[in-house]
Amino acid sequence: MEKDELMARLADLAQGKDTPESWQQWWDEHKEQTASLLSPGEFLQLRPRQHGFKWVPLIAGQKVAVAILQSAGISVEASPVYHERYLEELDNFSREQKRLQKEKQSTFKTNFPQLCTRYPRFCRALARVLEVTDEIRMPAAPELITEQEHLLEFTFPDAVREFFTLTAGIRLSAGITVDLSSTFILEMDAHRYCVLGEYFKEADGDLLLLTAGEQTILYYAHERNQVTKLCNNMNELLELKLSRYLNSQ
Secondary structure (H helix, E strand, O other): OHHHHHHHHHHHHHHOOOOHHHHHHHHHHHHHHHHHHHHHHHHHHOOOOOOOOOOOHHHHHHHHHHHHHHOOOOOOOOOOOOHHHHHHHHHHHHHHHHHHHHHHHHHHHHHHHHHHOHHHHHHHHHHHHOOHHHHOOOOHHHHHHHHHHHOOOOOOOHHHHHHHHHHOOOEEEEEEEEEHOOOOEEOOOOOEEEEEEEEEEOOOOOOOEOOOOOOEEEEEEEEOOEEEEEEEEHHHHHHHHHHHHHOOO
């Protein structure tokens, strides 16, 4: 392949004559020759990148192709077709995500009837904001809860054990995680805490804490490096604090 053949091929790319498949195929077949005709920087920028949206690599490649052509004194007008296809792809993706979100929200109460009966306010708020990537785990067997307690050398309050018998854990993109398998012991300022989960009320990384023999839920604000009482028990955490937080999202 000669330099003028490469310029002609880049002009096709710039003018919107490619599909994601045809551009990737051409690149795979000609990348070694292309590398010999371009600078290392141009070659690396032109190389198709892996992306979740298939038209994005063409948009990036088109931009680089136009720059290479212009630096060679070749005038070319970039076609809007790749950007238009990307917008269509993005729109279809958004519609599918909304469909999946509604489906997940509508099946939540069916899949977790006991959880919703026990914590109605929390579950109503949760169902409203539930995202596709959020995880609500199936109930944990009592022996699994006991096994985790032995591992931690910490006994969960009765209300916390009850919660885990209704779901082994929740992981919400809204900034809440209460997951049996993720509980761990944190020793800080001469105190021993069991970390129940994460609650990003003030900032990412803030924690929900338990102390031995107590029902009280504590809150650790890591930016202030301060532990304060959050609520009296697990029921108040879910039905008051977390439900209010989710309703504000």
